[in-house]
Amino acid sequence: MGWAIAVHGGAGDIPLSLPPEKRLPREAGLRRCLDVGIAALKAHNHPLDVVELVVRELENNPHFNAGKGSVLTTSGTVEMEACIMDGKTMKCGAVSGVSTVVNAISLARLVMDKTPHIFLAFDGAEAFAREQGLETVEMSHFITPENIERLKQAQEADRVQLDYTQPIPKEVPKEAAVADGDSQIGTVGCVAVDSEGSLATATSTGGIVNKMVGRIGDTPIIGAGTYANHLCAISATGRGEAIIRGTIARDVAAVMEFKGLSLKEAAAYVIDQVPRGNAGLIAVSSTGEVTMPFNTTGMFRACATEDGYSEIAIWDSPTK
Numbered sequence: 071m072g073w074a075i076a077v078h079g080g081a082g083d084i085p086l087s088l089p090p091e092k093r094l095p096r097e098a099g100l101r102r103c104l105d106v107g108i109a110a111l112k113a114h115n116h117p118l119d120v121v122e123l124v125v126r127e128l129e130n131n132p133h134f135n136a137g138k139g140s141v142l143t144t145s146g147t148v149e150m151e152a153c154i155m156d157g158k159t160m161k162c163g164a165v166s167g168v169s170t171v172v173n174a175i176s177l178a179r180l181v182m183d184k185t186p187h188i189f190l191a192f193d194g195a196e197a198f199a200r201e202q203g204l205e206t207v208e209m210s211h212f213i214t215p216e217n218i219e220r221l222k223q224a225q226e227a228d229r230v231q232l233d234y235t236q237p238i239p240k241e242v243p244k245e246a247a248v249a250d251g252d253s254q255i256g257t258v259g260c261v262a263v264d265s266e267g268s269l270a271t272a273t274s275t276g277g278i279v280n281k282m283v284g285r286i287g288d289t290p291i292i293g294a295g296t297y298a299n300h301l302c303a304i305s306a307t308g309r310g311e312a313i314i315r316g317t318i319a320r321d322v323a324a325v326m327e328f329k330g331l332s333l334k335e336a337a338a339y340v341i342d343q344v345p346r347g348n349a350g351l352i353a354v355s356s357t358g359e360v361t362m363p364f365n366t367t368g369m370f371r372a373c374a375t376e377d378g379y380s381e382i383a384i385w386d387s388p389t390k
Contacts, residue, residue, distance in 0.1 A: 079096055079370030085367070257307040291314060301355060301356055
């Protein structure tokens with residue numbers, strides 16, 4: 071038994087030809103956030119504090135689809151979502167429809183710690199953030215030139231578009247675009263376990279490009295995109311609707327509990343049940359195991375364990 075941590079920056083149809091200017095900043099961001107998390111675990115911070123800290127760093131990085139880099143709705147607005155959960159107590163907090171809060175994950179933590187509720191959304195969540203003194207900014211803070219262009223491409227193709235999707239040539243029929251192009255999400259997440267077996271998870275996202283105003287994905291839904299109990303902690307990424315239908319985060323824990331499978335076996339089994347090209351997850355167990363399976367082309371991911379193992383990767387077989 072020992073501490074372990076894993077971080078993700080989204081799964082999807084990430085092309086092997088992804089340009090260095092898109093790949094390298096994300097890899098560097100994952101490396102930096104992994105180091106932040108490792109240092110916090112070595113300093114004996116509680117895993118709940120560790121995952122919040124790491125996801126805040128990811129939210130502040132414009133190269134990921136959360137916080138500063140959040141993608142845009144069909145109206146050109148930002149609606150961020152986040153969720154955090156403690157495995158031992160199963161306390162959790164979630165927010166949706168956040169448009170001015172710099173770090174949605176910290177708002178989710180306050181919902182967990184300071185209210186009798188689990189989930190706050192839209193105007194109520196914004197009002198609570200102001201009441202609690204969280205840092206807020208104008209919505210324009212979150213809107214990057216890259217995401218304005220991404221929205222334009224999606225609207226020209228008349229579809230929702232996931233984060234890493236490559237531009238579609240104008241001559242490609244819309245039907246083909248829908249079949250082949252919906253592929254990527256840049257959701258961020260972190261899971262951690264300390265040397266005493268305490269577990270926590272946190273996930274944050276801007277959603278999908280050109281989503282309908284008011285759409286809610288899997289990230290803030292307990293048991294779908296985010297879940298932790300006494301056995302494991304999971305943060306999922308991919309197509310939210312598929313992840314919600316599969317309740318994949320909860321299913322990992324359930325398969326461990328009711329089938330007696332290891333973390334790696336359970337996570338692989340659950341991902342295999344999701345239609346191919348739709349999901350990935352990171353998970354740690356109370357005994358310090360870590361796994362990061364996906365059924366998409368790739369997933370931006372990183373992990374480290376107390377025994378010295380570490381990995382930062384995008385592609386390769388999810389079974390490796």
